[in-house]
Amino acid sequence: MRIQTSHSLLSCLAALLLIAPGAQAQTLRGVVQDESTGVSIEGALLLLLDGGGDVLGTILSDETGAFLLRAAASGRYSLRAERLGYATYTSQPISLADGAAVRVQLRLGIDAIPLEALTVLAGSRSRLGRLVGFDERRNDPAITGFFLDSEDLERRPAASPSRLLDVIPGVTLRRVQSQDHPLGLRNQIFLPGGRDDFGRPGCQAQVYVDGVPIVQGVDASVDDVMAGAAVAAVEGYPRPHSAPPQYGAGGDCGVVLFWLAEPAASSRGWDKRRLAVGVAAAFGIFLLSLGNR
The missing domain is CATH 2.170.130.10 (TonB-dependent receptor, plug domain)
Structure with missing residues (x-):
């Protein structure tokens, strides 16, 4: 014994x-909604683009309209949203600092892009990588x-x-x-x-x-x-x-x-x-x- x-x-x-x-990660999470009704949009294709327009990551929004994208390094990135029946939207560059965690609200219009389609709800330095898992499980x-x-x-x-x-x-x-x-x-x-x-x-x-x-x-x-x-x-x-x-x-x-x-x-x-x-x-x-x- x-x-x-x-x-x-x-x-x-x-x-x-x-x-x-745990390694730190840069994360961009948010929700996609209909501009006129506020209803969450499921199945929207979200693309993370670098400064040259190259696609670095893709994901589909879930039934609540939520999505999560990760960037391998800090920098300025754009977010593109595509969904059948809605106008395609590409955001202005969003800054992701080292270890940043940014939350956004994205509103898509059927015929045209709203004047303020993307709203940054919160931006902060992310916690250690082990707490990124906590956030994902909580959400x-x-x-x-x-x-x-x-x-x-x-x-x-x-x-x-x-x-x-x-x-x-x-x-x-x-x-x-x-x-x-x-x-x-x-x-x-x-x-x-x-x-x-x-x-x-x-x-x-x-x-x-x-x-x-x-x-x-x-x-x-x-x-x-x-x-x-x-x-x-x-x-x-x-x-x-x-x-x-x-x-x-x-x-x-x-x-x-x-x-x-x-x-x-x-x-x-x-x-x-x-x-x-x-x-x-x-x-x-x-x-x-x-x-x-």
């Missing part, structure tokens, strides 16, 4: 050392889960990571006795489904911080790894099959993913933060294994 524990600990640390920071209507973004978290500035989930229906925090905790108690996150060791409804969630698993127990919790103010976003999936496959596969309970805020320093600082989270997680696994011997 001790050999297996040591091997798991070393494997976890080795894997963390090999994880590279996907086919995904079942809960999502807390920076605006949601700002309403609870003093909350610990686990207490951020108090507002989520179905999420339960259970306090367990812990001799080494300053308050004598640790919060464990439970989701609907199954029953715990005492026969109570609910199962212990699979918890990750920036993709690193955090084992919940008497000797460890997500609150030991970070402060609530360090959290940039949270997403949760009550059933493991609804979670991203790299997180929910093989688990019996749902998943909660915590994402840390983008560090102000270089990517080297990000590596240290990920390593610190991983060391804390691995140490928690090690302590739990000792307690189970």
